[in-house]
């Protein structure tokens with residue numbers, strides 16, 4: 001490799017200081033996978049407890065901590081970072097860029113996420129134990145009076161990691177707006193880039209609401225402010241509004257990039273251009289917009305009154321329309337195609353019926369008057385797992401199989417992949433399908449157990465069996481990752497791809513594109529295959545490439561906040577202030593120290609090309 | 613023929629769903645007008661949604677079978693850009709389908725929020741307060757209070773004022789009506805009616821702490837006359853409650869006065885706002901603490917160690933009572949009855 005500086009240091013140092021979007025992407029995937037496994041284990045513990053009525057496998061308190069941390073880890077620290085991993089690696093490649101707009105910020109965002117996430121989970125070992133008020137952490141249950149230091153770990157850690165997410169979101173926005181290669185107009189961008197772009201807009205507007213909420217809760221818990229304490233003139237419902245103004249868009253922050261992944265995979269393996277590309281883009285924008293108009297549908301039973309309930313009910317139902325447009329466009333992309341069935345595509349195909357089921361139960365929940373029967377029951381648990389597992393998680397696995405050769409230079413094994421797929425898919429439906437009925441039959445969510453003789457036992461048992469199948473399926477995936485390493489490099493374009501990420505050598509060179517490509521149509525690579533010689537035209541002569549220098553500062557800045565958070569939890573204001581001061585000092589160094597980056601010379605690039 | 617099929621499949625779904633779950637607990641087996649309306653709306657939306665799923669699945673399966681890559685097939689499919697007419701179709705049809713659900717929903721949302729009774733309908737007002745992890749029911753018109761068991765007259769519109777003393781809870785009796793949250797600092801309203809006499813199970817559906825899952829209660833619907841008699845004797849409880857006849861029970865009463873009355877209001881005496889449920893009619897409870905089977909053994913176990921049975925509730929244990937004391941106390945408590 002050409003980076004002279006990092007070559008002399010160790011691999012560890014290389015990863016700690018990297019600002020390369022590809023390495024940051026891989027770091028995000030590793031971090032996300034770590035929390036995904038933790039949250040998965042927590043889910044299994046819960047399903048063991050719920051396998052039989054009145055079980056005593058977990059004490060109630062532990063169960064409450066488990067579902068709190070399962071939700072927190074899955075949403076904030078697994079699903080989003082895993083998507084960020086793919087976004088980081090793939091977006092610059094899809095738009096023909098050499099990196100994201102702000103490589104330094106990119107690394108900073110990652111370290112904030114990782115250390116914030118670790119901080120939340122350290123509550124398992126420190127203080128009064130993990131948070132236990134649910135991932136929604138409604139006050140007053142999450143207030144000082146009712147919850148221990150776990151909630152301090154929760155608000156502080158999630159503020160740090162939330163900052164990282166916000167930084168990442170802004171970075172993607174600027175990258176997509178500014179860094180597109182010649183010819184790559186907005187309406188030629190691959191759908192994954194489009195949906196990630198819209199998701200980043202949602203991050204930009206939604207995360208501040210969450211940050212405000214957590215900040216108020218933190219001030220209340222640590223410094224005795226009274227925003228949410230009714231006796232002191234506070235209002236507990238404000239918290240729910242702040243949380244859901246973030247929380248509902250959050251669902252779309254997760255699902256939109258997933259839609260993008262499916263669009264790429266389905267088009268590639270149907271060997272067809274995405275049907276109704278323009279409609280797909282507009283549907284994405286409409287979903288993003290409406291996503292901000294419906295947060296109160298999580299609060300139909302709080303007592304907002306019939307006017308608010310009716311308005312939010314209708315607004316929520318409206319989202320079904322653009323979502324339906326998407327579903328039918330995918331179906332018609334498949335229509336008339338030559339559909340290749342492999343693991344990546346199986347996950348994408350299975351998504352269609354699975355997600356539609358989650359979507360229709362969403363419309364049912366939007367029926368406010370009937371929602372009073374479904375809200376906060378297992379029906380809701382079933383619904384959002386159909387959406388998030390049937391949408392986001394299937395997308396993540398599809399993306400993993402699809403982009404694995406691009407990212408790691410080898411294909412995942414197909415037979416093992418199919419075992420994984422079938423076990424996971426069947427397990428998923430077994431786990432969650434019957435939960436719809438449990439909810440309607442009177443089983444609330446977030447219950448540490450259920451009494452015998454209420455008719456809940458059989459379905460809970462089946463549900464737990466399904467969960468075991470999902471877990472076993474996932475083990476097949478982990479095995480696959482290691483077994484397949486020996487399978488060899490399948491080359492630059494293993495799937496007969498359509499978009500720019502398949503036009504460059506594998507493994508991806510540090511500078512991505514030796515020459516910035518010229519995009520002549522939607523699906524630029526496919527266009528060249530059909531109308532040209534199958535290779536991208538260059539839009540610039542071969543020349544030296546300017547690269548940013550690696551730096552340890554992002555990591556150090558995150559460490560500063562991490563340390564400071566301990567100071568806050570343990571009421572040691574010196575440590576708290578010191579950590580923040582350290583972070584600011586790093587910012588200062590970053591601001592005054594000149595850093596011009598370095599150049600990769602033309603000759604080196606040429607020699608890379610020869611090897612290829 | 614088509615219509616018959618549709619009707620049949622609708623009936624099949626209804627039957628399947630109605631067969632689901634325990635009587636007097638399941639929302640799929642509604643027992644009063646509110647739950648009825650909600651069930652019908654649920655079924656309407658379910659029907660529309662099943663239709664949507666079927667359309668998608670049929671196209672999906674067709675496409676998969678027809679266009680799956682066959683061995684040796686290397687043709688390049690036609691690269692279609694899209695189709696405006698199709699886009700318009702799958703935009704408008706869903707809008708129409710949604711209107712089928714949205715319109716009745718808006719109507720019903722307003723109906724349910726309207727607690728005003730219909731003309732010459734009987735009304736009962738009850739103030740519900742959620743506590744970690746039990747329920748308090750106040751009847752302002754009768755100036756009485758009850759814990760855990762909510763007595764209501766049948767065929768009467770019962771209007772609830774919902775409050776909470778600590779954290780948010782949610783008041784849900786699936787067989788009679790959907791839930792409303794009890795929110796500290798705010799008073800919510802809802803109403804329901806029971807058609808038949810019976811014991812309906814209620815529960816808390818907003819996560820409220822360690823023993824949230826045990827925050828169950830019962831709704832006991834009786835005919836209006838019985839209800840009047842019950843309310844009357846709750847207001848003027850029989851003398852045995854405070855001055856029991858049998859010697860053992862009297863001994864129990866002494867212990868009770870010393871250890872329990874400060875928290876548990878009984879026959880108009882004792883109690884405090886941070887205390888526990890009113891026990892005036894404890895001997896007639898359907899369950900102990902909302903979920904345990906009602907019997908002497910469970911009562912003794914509860915008194916000795918309530919934290920084991922329902923961790924995190926605010927009643928201390930009384931394990932230091934010896935067997936005689938306990939027997940006396942239990943005997944007295946089993947006699948706390950207002951009806952004969």
Ligand SMILES: [Cu+2]
Pocket residue numbers: 742743744745780781782816817818819820824827
């Ligand atoms: Cu509760």
